[in-house]
Amino acid sequence: MNRFAFTRRRWLQASAAAAALPARWAGAQKNAVPLPALGAPYPLAAVPLLDGGRFDPAQADGRALVLYWWASWCPFCAQQSPEMQKLWAAHKDRGLRMLALSIDKSAEDAARYLRQKGYTFPAVWTSPDVARTFPKPDGLPVTVVRGKDGRVVQAEKGQLFAEDVADLARWA
Numbered sequence: 001m002n003r004f005a006f007t008r009r010r011w012l013q014a015s016a017a018a019a020a021l022p023a024r025w026a027g028a029q030k031n032a033v034p035l036p037a038l039g040a041p042y043p044l045a046a047v048p049l050l051d052g053g054r055f056d057p058a059q060a061d062g063r064a065l066v067l068y069w070w071a072s073w074c075p076f077c078a079q080q081s082p083e084m085q086k087l088w089a090a091h092k093d094r095g096l097r098m099l100a101l102s103i104d105k106s107a108e109d110a111a112r113y114l115r116q117k118g119y120t121f122p123a124v125w126t127s128p129d130v131a132r133t134f135p136k137p138d139g140l141p142v143t144v145v146r147g148k149d150g151r152v153v154q155a156e157k158g159q160l161f162a163e164d165v166a167d168l169a170r171w172a
Contacts, residue, residue, distance in 0.1 A: 032138040035155040042067075042146040045133040047099075050111045050123045055099055062148050064171035065097040067134065069126075069142040072104050072113035076159035077141045081119060083165035088121040096172040101126050101134055145171050 036042060044057035044065070068084055070077035081100075088098050100123040102110035107125035114123055124130055136142060139157030145168060147153035153171055156164075 033135045035137045035139075035142070035157055036144060036152045038152055038155065040152050041150055042144070042152050043150075044146075047124045047130050047133065050102070050107060050114065050125060053122070055122060055124060060097045060146065063095045063097050064148055064153075065099060065146040066168055066171075067142075067144040067146065068098065068100045068121075069136045069140060070100060070102060071140060072102070072109055074140050080141050080143075080159050080165065081117065083160070083162045085117075085119050085121055087165050087168055091169050091172050094169075094172050096169065098122055099124060099134075101130070101136065103136060103140070143168070147171060 044060060046057060047055050049055055066084075066087070068080075070081060084098070084100065087096070092098070098121045100119075100121050102113075102123060102125050104110040104113070104125065107127070110123065110125045126134065126136065137144070137155070137157060141157075141159060143154070143156045143160055143165075144152060145154040148171075154168070160168075
């Protein structure tokens with residue numbers, strides 16, 4: 001990752017954090033889920049995909065899995081999602097797995113957005129059942145990489161830039 005990209009991302013994250021301070025002081029973040037700790041085990045469960053298929057945890061056995069929480073209405077996700085599609089297209093045949101978790105209000109909204117944009121990465125709508133299995137960490141977008149050994153190797157909240165997303169391939 002080049003130094004400039006890292007600086008831009010950290011600046012945006014710091015700006016977003018500063019903007020959220022009044023809400024945090026007001027207690028709006030009482031139930032916020034922190035990013036998973038690096039090295040922590042990250043259990044998986046089977047979930048229905050928006051395309052009618054199913055994500056099976058066995059698909060990620062011995063492979064890196066990129067978990068990506070997003071929403072169709074999120075401007076930062078709109079910038080990151082095309083890069084996630086490029087990552088998926090370039091590395092799915094090399095062992096990288098992905099599960100994009102939409103927090104849209106409905107599965108229909110999420111599926112329509114994916115179709116309109118031509119995104120083919122595996123995606124699920126975070127119904128209440130899915131949200132219990134895959135609790136969304138605080139922030140949006142959120143990217144978590146589960147390594148080949150089933151443990152968290154990277155966890156980021158906030159927009160990743162093109163070079164940051166491309167760098168996720170190192171875990172494949």
